[in-house]
Amino acid sequence: MAKTLIKNIKGLVQCGEDLPQIRKGADMKNLPILEDAFLALEDGEIIAYGPMSEWGGITDWRDLEVIDAEGKYVLPAxxxxxxxxxxxxxxxxxxxxxxxxxxxxxxxxxxxxxxxxxxxxxxxxxxxxxxxxxxxxxxxxxxxxxxxxxxxxxxxxxxxxxxxxxxxxxxxxxxxxxxxxxxxxxxxxxxxxxxxxxxxxxxxxxxxxxxxxxxxxxxxxxxxxxxxxxxxxxxxxxxxxxxxxxxxxxxxxxxxxxxxxxxxxxxxxxxxxxxxxxxxxxxxxxxxxxxxxxxxxxxxxxxxxxxxxxxxxxxxxxxxxxxxxxxxxxxxxxxxxxxxxxxxxxxxxxxxxxxxxxxxxxxxxAMDLSETHGTISLGKKTPVILTKEIPNLAYIPYAFGDQLIERLIF
Missing domain, CATH: 3.20.20.140 (Metal-dependent hydrolases)
Known part of the structure; x- marks a missing residue:
């Protein structure tokens, strides 16, 4: 059973429960971002996330990869x-x-x-x-x-x-x-x-x-x-x-x-x-x-x-x-x-x-994948993007010549 813990995330993007399947019109400006966050995955499934202040620590280190995302953003693939x-x-x-x-x-x-x-x-x-x-x-x-x-x-x-x-x-x-x-x-x-x-x-x-x-x-x-x-x-x-x-x-x-x-x-x-x-x-x-x-x-x-x-x-x-x-x-x-x-x-x-x-x-x-992809929500199977250290999320489209994606995490 593969487990991943990402901690100290600068911004956990597009996260939440009961989010809409689509955003349209003026609602497309809405983008939930949780600062100073953690995210836990097990066999590719999102099992927990929240502010670091609510993180309970690690109780089981078996098959666990721990990633320190200080200065980095995490977003749905x-x-x-x-x-x-x-x-x-x-x-x-x-x-x-x-x-x-x-x-x-x-x-x-x-x-x-x-x-x-x-x-x-x-x-x-x-x-x-x-x-x-x-x-x-x-x-x-x-x-x-x-x-x-x-x-x-x-x-x-x-x-x-x-x-x-x-x-x-x-x-x-x-x-x-x-x-x-x-x-x-x-x-x-x-x-x-x-x-x-x-x-x-x-x-x-x-x-x-x-x-x-x-x-x-x-x-x-x-x-x-x-x-x-x-x-x-x-x-x-x-x-x-x-x-x-x-x-x-x-x-x-x-x-x-x-x-x-x-x-x-x-x-x-x-x-x-x-x-x-x-x-x-x-x-x-x-x-x-x-x-x-x-x-x-x-x-x-x-x-x-x-x-x-x-x-x-x-x-x-x-x-x-x-x-x-x-x-x-x-x-x-x-x-x-x-x-x-x-x-x-x-x-x-x-x-x-x-x-x-x-x-x-x-x-x-547009791919019939709303149940599994598109947002960081409990139970979803989406891979997540870990960025490199960046000052803010807008830096990715701003610095268009740079590869700012560090890795895709499953």
Missing amino acids: FCDSHTHTVFAKSREEEFVDRINGLSYEEIALKGGGILNSARRLAEMSEDDLFEASKVRVERLMSYGTGALEIKSGYGLSVDAELKMLRVIKRLKEECPIAIKATFLGAHAFPTEYKENHRGYIDLIINEMLPKIAEEGLADYIDVFCERNYFSVEEMAEILEAGINIGLKPKVHVNQFSALGGIAKAVELGALSVDHLEELEEADIVALKSGNTMPTILPSCSHFLSIPFGDARRLMDNNLPVALASDFNPGSTPSGNLSFVWSLACVKMKMNPEEALNALTINAAY
């Missing part, structure tokens, strides 16, 4: 609710293309982008793909990520999509953090189906989904609803087919254009709608009518030099906001959520407390 962590190779050549003037959409139209990743992934063995992906997950953990959603979508064929999802399943089994799998076969139309959308949609619905259900390979289903990709009607048909086999929808929408996909996603009970760089009043109305989590991906906006999602507008309409990395080889080759925290503050004018709520409690909701 980040939850990254939108990533593409399983991929074959990086795409830095497209980075250079963009510097030379090509847009993300132009690169995709000439065979780059998602189709580039799909070609490379098809050539890679499942074992090699797993090993490369496991290294990435371990790196994300070093940044403080303690729960991770991973999408397929670089396969775009029955065999390759199943290969990706099997790799994600192996990561679930072998990595010490919570991992959720999302089927994103509808990420792009493969070259051979460019003029035959119906054929590829039928392939997804009639061949991919039954095999995914048979092997239990996915928790969620996603569609990239965007101009030159999948229409709102195509998105709805695919999501409904996924719902019929027990998959909850999570949707890429409004990255480059507002097509009405948010309203349809909310109608279908989507857990989250992600990107939201473009936002219209009808989208706000739709979001207020349901329980779908708006999720913004600021490091994608940074890397592609496209607009940032309008978090302030969402919060001013009493809506919640989650933040995620969108870690992928094309548009966001970083899964560092401390950097996402900084971008949210600098570029989206979220204050540090709002942004941290978006990376913890709201992001946990």
Whole structure:
């Protein structure tokens, strides 16, 4: 039985009982912090916390790790609710293309982008793909990520999509953090189906989904609803087919254009709608009518030099906001959520407390992990972040170039 005691914590962040599952609107500024605190974990479960003045000392030293956190903060692990962590190779050549003037959409139209990743992934063995992906997950953990959603979508064929999802399943089994799998076969139309959308949609619905259900390979289903990709009607048909086999929808929408996909996603009970760089009043109305989590991906906006999602507008309409990395080889080759925290503050004018709520409690909701992650509460199984010595919590997004996460504790 592994036990951990963290004592003399400068600030125990996001702690408490009976906390809400989400924070929205003005409530996103609320961030409980207990100063001069202790925290006790047993086999990864939070069993006690409180002020040091109430700490009763150590009565059983067996299998106990004691950590002195003098000058350091402890917070619930980040939850990254939108990533593409399983991929074959990086795409830095497209980075250079963009510097030379090509847009993300132009690169995709000439065979780059998602189709580039799909070609490379098809050539890679499942074992090699797993090993490369496991290294990435371990790196994300070093940044403080303690729960991770991973999408397929670089396969775009029955065999390759199943290969990706099997790799994600192996990561679930072998990595010490919570991992959720999302089927994103509808990420792009493969070259051979460019003029035959119906054929590829039928392939997804009639061949991919039954095999995914048979092997239990996915928790969620996603569609990239965007101009030159999948229409709102195509998105709805695919999501409904996924719902019929027990998959909850999570949707890429409004990255480059507002097509009405948010309203349809909310109608279908989507857990989250992600990107939201473009936002219209009808989208706000739709979001207020349901329980779908708006999720913004600021490091994608940074890397592609496209607009940032309008978090302030969402919060001013009493809506919640989650933040995620969108870690992928094309548009966001970083899964560092401390950097996402900084971008949210600098570029989206979220204050540090709002942004941290978006990376913890709201992001946990966007992954169906509210019961175990997002806050430091009794009985929860979330890993916790131990920072290095810092003057205050705002120093993490302020000092955006520094690695201020000392370790992730389970």
